[in-house]
Amino acid sequence: MKRDETIVALATASGAGAIAVIRVSGKEAITITSKLFKSVSGKNLETQKTHTIHLGHIVDGNKILDEVLVSVFKGPNSYTGENVAEISCHGSPYIQQEIIQLFLRNGCRMAEAGEFTLQAFLNGKMDLSQAEAVADLIASDNEANHHIAMQQMRGGFSNEIQKLREQLLNFASLIELELDFAEEDVEFADRTQFKSLVNRIQEVLKRLVNSFAVGNVIKNGIPVAIVGEPNVGKSTLLNALLNEERAIVSDIAGTTRDSIEDEINIGGIGFRFIDTAGIRETEDIVESIGIKKTFEKIEQSQVVILLVDGSTLHSGTSLDEKLRQIQAEAEKIRSKSPSKPFLLLLNKSDMLTENEISSIGETLQEVHFISAKTGKGVEDLQNRLLNFVNTGALRNNETIITNSRHYDSLLRALESIEKVQMGLTEELSSDLMAIDVKETLYHLGEITGEVTNDELLGNIFANFCIGK
Known part of the structure; x- marks a missing residue:
């Protein structure tokens, strides 16, 4: 970047919106903007105080491109440390590009990625x-x-x-x-x-x-x-x-x-x-x-979560055998990464009785009960993860x-x-x-x-x- 150049770019997200902001920064930023801006009250931007906003139109010769607000920031009291003009225009992509192209034809060049902040760093506004x-x-x-x-x-x-x-x-x-x-x-x-x-x-x-x-x-x-x-x-x-x-x-x-x-x-x-x-x-x-x-x-x-289906505890082998199988599975998963936080969750707990939940809790002391379908226990899970x-x-x-x-x-x-x-x-x-x-x-x-x-x-x- 040449320090005497004036740069311009769209400062808001590209695409259509209610408004867009086009930023111009450099030694000639306010001078160039002043030539392309016609204030409704006849003001000259170059003579205005810093940190002021002015209503008017951006014009290309006799053609009015848009009614805009122009914010004036005079260096070194600006984001970049240079003279800065920010043009708030309507958010039409066509209007945005027309204004940017107009500034490019009048002595500005397109800013590169992060160049406004780079100016601020080079001018000692931030480290x-x-x-x-x-x-x-x-x-x-x-x-x-x-x-x-x-x-x-x-x-x-x-x-x-x-x-x-x-x-x-x-x-x-x-x-x-x-x-x-x-x-x-x-x-x-x-x-x-x-x-x-x-x-x-x-x-x-x-x-x-x-x-x-x-x-x-x-x-x-x-x-x-x-x-x-x-x-x-x-x-x-x-x-x-x-x-x-x-x-x-x-x-x-x-x-x-x-x-x-x-x-x-x-x-x-x-x-x-x-x-x-x-x-x-x-x-x-x-x-x-x-x-x-x-x-x-x-x-x-x-973090690793092992999820077990609580509804299957009613069928097949005995409850004790099922719980031994769950414990073995938990140890197998935990052994893959023993240093990582591990949660054993018993899902579909809404299908279990209070006695069954109590009995399971005594055998699997680290188990947490949840019902993903009803949302029961989801908030508790979120709190545990946050911990x-x-x-x-x-x-x-x-x-x-x-x-x-x-x-x-x-x-x-x-x-x-x-x-x-x-x-x-x-x-x-x-x-x-x-x-x-x-x-x-x-x-x-x-x-x-x-x-x-x-x-x-x-x-x-x-x-x-x-x-x-």
């Missing part, structure tokens, strides 16, 4: 982690994602990193000073204070790195595999959780031959429920492939890492600061420690954008939408 949070905020589809993105965009994460970096930079300067007076053998950096700072930085970095495990599942949704024998009600349970007929429900065993996925919001957290093919011995090749995929989905999931997520950090407004680039930089910074700590313990010379301190500063600077390059910026902003 790099805050800029990335803009994209996360736009993509947020539940309360938790929105909360984390808002906290990061407001500088919660960057402020924490910036403080650590500044404190470490002060000591780095003193260590560099020691190197200039190496022959005098003096210490300007108090080693006791330095050790205390290094320990504090290490603790903060460890907390941030560990938070990624929570942040990653919150951002991408927590995968929950629903497994069990054919026709136990897995698809009905999925429909009950989603509150819609998403999965095919049939009395024919083996109806679900592939996994079906959908996501719902529980307590502000996204859960991706996976309705898998029923597990049973079969000679059907297609169904066998589905069962193989079921075990793959168990490996990929964060599996460590939302304490979220509730306490702690910084949670969701960005894999930040995670990688934090890991590298942690490795470097651990080397510094080792150097202090072993009383290494200042010149050797200075190398590791600089490396730590570099990786912390990568997060906020104090250390950057064109390739990194290109990769980050390429994931933005046009117009932001």
Whole structure:
């Protein structure tokens, strides 16, 4: 991007709507807009105060394209730090394109993905982690994602990193000073204070790195595999959780031959429920492939639900034998991923008597009763699933890492600061420690954008939408 260029793009979603907003940013943004805008009161946009809105028409020569509202933001007091004009026009795709084409013919060029936010970063309106949070905020589809993105965009994460970096930079300067007076053998950096700072930085970095495990599942949704024998009600349970007929429900065993996925919001957290093919011995090749995929989905999931058909407990072998079979099946599924949260659900519990439920509960102490058909126990299931997520950090407004680039930089910074700590313990010379301190500063600077390059910026902003 050339810093003297003026860019234009549709800032709202493409397609027809009540209104659309076209954003223009750059040194000549207000000047160009002023030439193409005729105020109903005869105002000249260039002489108007910043943060004002004006009614008029966008004109192409003698042709009126639309009646619009133009918002004026004069740099540096704008989103991008440049002069900005935002045109609120009617939402016809034809009108949108006509106005954009008009601006392109009058000195603007089409903005690239994320270029308005890139301008804001280059003009010091936000750091790099805050800029990335803009994209996360736009993509947020539940309360938790929105909360984390808002906290990061407001500088919660960057402020924490910036403080650590500044404190470490002060000591780095003193260590560099020691190197200039190496022959005098003096210490300007108090080693006791330095050790205390290094320990504090290490603790903060460890907390941030560990938070990624929570942040990653919150951002991408927590995968929950629903497994069990054919026709136990897995698809009905999925429909009950989603509150819609998403999965095919049939009395024919083996109806679900592939996994079906959908996501719902529980307590502000996204859960991706996976309705898998029923597990049973079969000679059907297609169904066998589905069962193989079921075990793959168990490996990929964060939580596993084993669903058992409670109505079958009345027939065939004795109740005790049935319960032993259920226990064996539960242990088999649990053994596939022993570290993952596991729920044993007895479906169709509305067909059981209170005495039967009591007896089953005594034998299968971890069992939870549910009726996917009537909805009984569905809310309790949702609460149990929510308890599996460590939302304490979220509730306490702690910084949670969701960005894999930040995670990688934090890991590298942690490795470097651990080397510094080792150097202090072993009383290494200042010149050797200075190398590791600089490396730590570099990786912390990568997060906020104090250390950057064109390739990194290109990769980050390429994931933005046009117009932001």
